[in-house]
Amino acid sequence: MRVIADLHIHSPYSRATSPRLSLPHLELWARIKGIGLLGTGDCTHPLWLGELLRQTDEAGEGFYTLKKKVPGVGPPMPVPPAETPRFVLTGEIATIYKKGGKTRKVHHLVMLPDFSAAMAFNARLEGMGGNIRSDGRPILGMDSRDLLAMLLETDERAVLIPAHIWTPWFSVLGAESGFDSVEECYGDMAANIPAIETGLSSNPPMNWALKSLDRFSIISNSDAHSPDKLGREATIFEIENSFSSLRGALFSRSPAAILGTIEFFPQEGKYHYDGHRKCGVCLEPEAARDADFLCPVCGKPLTRGVMSRVLELADRPVNEMEPFSPDREIPAANRRPYYSLISLKELCAELLGLGPASKKVLAAYHHLIEKGGSEFSILMDINRLDLERLEAPELSGEILAEAIMKMRAGEVSVKPGYDGEYGRVGLAKCEANGEH
Numbered sequence: 001m002r003v004i005a006d007l008h009i010h011s012p013y014s015r016a017t018s019p020r021l022s023l024p025h026l027e028l029w030a031r032i033k034g035i036g037l038l039g040t041g042d043c044t045h046p047l048w049l050g051e052l053l054r055q056t057d058e059a060g061e062g063f064y065t066l067k068k069k070v071p072g073v074g075p076p077m078p079v080p081p082a083e084t085p086r087f088v089l090t091g092e093i094a095t096i097y098k099k100g101g102k103t104r105k106v107h108h109l110v111m112l113p114d115f116s117a118a119m120a121f122n123a124r125l126e127g128m129g130g131n132i133r134s135d136g137r138p139i140l141g142m143d144s145r146d147l148l149a150m151l152l153e154t155d156e157r158a159v160l161i162p163a164h165i166w167t168p169w170f171s172v173l174g175a176e177s178g179f180d181s182v183e184e185c186y187g188d189m190a191a192n193i194p195a196i197e198t199g200l201s202s203n204p205p206m207n208w209a210l211k212s213l214d215r216f217s218i219i220s221n222s223d224a225h226s227p228d229k230l231g232r233e234a235t236i237f238e239i240e241n242s243f244s245s246l247r248g249a250l251f252s253r254s255p256a257a258i259l260g261t262i263e264f265f266p267q268e269g270k271y272h273y274d275g276h277r278k279c280g281v282c283l284e285p286e287a288a289r290d291a292d293f294l295c296p297v298c299g300k301p302l303t304r305g306v307m308s309r310v311l312e313l314a315d316r317p318v319n320e321m322e323p324f325s326p327d328r329e330i331p332a333a334n335r336r337p338y339y340s341l342i343s344l345k346e347l348c349a350e351l352l353g354l355g356p357a358s359k360k361v362l363a364a365y366h367h368l369i370e371k372g373g374s375e376f377s378i379l380m381d382i383n384r385l386d387l388e389r390l391e392a393p394e395l396s397g398e399i400l401a402e403a404i405m406k407m408r409a410g411e412v413s414v415k416p417g418y419d420g421e422y423g424r425v426g427l428a429k430c431e432a433n434g435e436h
Contacts, residue, residue: 001241002259003036004376006234007090008109008163008197008221011042014136018226023055023087024073025227027066030085033231034374037063037246039090039111039221042136043118044125052089053115059086062113062243080373088243089118092163092223094139094170095147105177106144106185107137107163107170109197109221110151113243117155124154144172145187152192159247160192164199164223166206166306168271171199173313175304180313181212194250195219200233201269201306201417204261204338209314214334217253220261231376232343234262253334260337262376265425266306267414273305275418282418285311303419342407342425344368344375350426351395351403364392368400379404403427 012021021041030038042048056064063086089112096105112118125132125140128150132138140147151158162172162182169176172185179185186193195217198207204218220233236259239245249257266272274288275281279297285308293302311318348364349356372378372390382390387401406412406428417423 001036002236002238004034004231004234004236004262005037005039005246006030006033006035006222006224006231007037007039007088007111007219008092009039009041009090009224009230010092011040011045011048011136013042013045013048014225016225017136020227021225022073023051023066024070026087026230027085028073028079029227029230031079031082032369032375034080034082034376035085035231035234036083037086037088037237038230039109040087041090041092043089043091043112044093044110044122044132044138045091045136046122046133048136049115049118049122052087056087059084060241060243062246063088063241080369080377082374086241088246089113089115092137093147094137095142095144096139097141097143099143103177104144104179104185105170105174106172107167108144108147109161109163111159111161111243111247113155113157113247117158121151121154121158124150144185145189148186148189148192152189157244157247159194159250161195161197161219161250162193163197164201165196166202166271166309167199168304168306168309172196173309175309175312182216183212194247194253197221198233198261198263199223199269199306200264201266201272202310203263203266203340204334204336206266206306206310206318208334209310209316209318211315215253217250217258218261218334218336219250219258220263220338228345231262233264234376236260236262255336258336260339262380263338263340265340265342265412265414265423267416268423268425269306270417270420270422271303271306272423273416273418274302274308275305275421276300276302277419277421282416282421284416305416305418307416339380340407340410341379342412342427344378347400347403347407347427348392348395351399360394364395367392379407 010017055070059065093108148160165173168174183190198220219235222232224230274283276295345356345365349361388397390397411428413426415424
């Protein structure tokens with residue numbers, strides 16, 4: 001089955017997350033977005049794992065669906081008809097420890113094949129003194145290599161994927177607290193890692209710049225902290241309805257199993273360029289190097305961005321002015337399509353000249369979902385002629401079609417993110433009741 005999967009999300013038990021991250025809300029928004037396989041997030045938290053166990057039924061080996069008797073949420077809009085979204089047990093773990101004379105802070109996405117494995121893994125974590133009850137994303141003082149070893153000792157079917165691998169502060173290749181390679185981080189256990197996660201501030205071509213990453217599948221996920229952010233990044237799989245098939249796809253790197261990824265425009269990520277948010281300084285990599293990576297306003301160190309870090313480690317040519325052009329040497333197994341999208345709600349907001357939470361924008365969004373199906377279907381699949389028929393209140397189908405076609409062609413304006421500040425990606429100028 002072809003399925004859009006978002007494997008890295010969070011629950012209401014993680015810090016700085018929405019209380020609306022209930023299973024009914026997650027299922028509802030998966031339908032709205034067009035997601036067929038959703039990670040549960042936070043499967044290491046005992047209370048969330050208990051909710052998952054009580055509220056789901058098995059729906060294939062290692063996949064689960066929401067029980068019918070679980071109270072619903074009352075849809076905020078007509079829900080597109082779609083196959084019932086499935087859940088797979090996933091969670092994010094932070095490890096903070098000293099290695100090589102430096103404090104390392106690495107985040108990991110873990111995937112468990114069933115509830116028995118998840119409960120056994122949680123027992124192992126608590127048995128070694130890990131505090132897994134205070135936060136849905138636990139922080140452990142253990143080496144990344146040892147975490148992976150413990151996971152596989154618990155259940156050899158489990159999977160660990162380095163999360164958002166370029167984020168400066170919390171990732172395997174992060175400039176501030178990471179390593180220079182996956183192997184340096186995970187040591188003799190690195191061969192057990194099937195894939196890397198791009199994170200919001202990088203896309204596949206930026207990862208293609210490193211030959212050392214060629215052997216990994218490249219996946220993308222939302223890391224959503226609220227249900228409406230599901231699918232801001234995702235991965236398109238062709239798999240059977242089972243955990244083992246998903247696991248096999250990740251390890252195979254086969255273009256027939258991993259069909260592509262759905263991406264942020266990476267400039268929109270909040271760590272794309274080097275910068276210092278307090279001083280409002282954002283610098284492209286060359287300018288940051290010329291400044292010795294110091295803020296030109298206050299003299300303090302800049303937070304190194306993802307683009308700068310990619311250029312530092314790249315062993316294939318990377319054109320700073322055109323960093324997203326793939327190099328010819330890249331193995332065919334890694335050169336999958338990727339689709340850079342602006343969310344439908346943001347598109348409506350820009351076309352209407354209003355905020356994304358305004359009543360008129362929400363009315364247009366709800367109408368388009370009712371008439372056009374899931375958000376991914378509208379943004380990726382529907383042809384121009386049919387898009388032009390999707391009239392919405394105060395938003396003509398022709399204008400919407402023009403905007404989506406420009407987005408699909410990458411004709412956007414960008415203001416890169418830096419030092420925790422999200423960037424801005426908008427449409428190139430298009431005619432909309434005059435010039436937009």
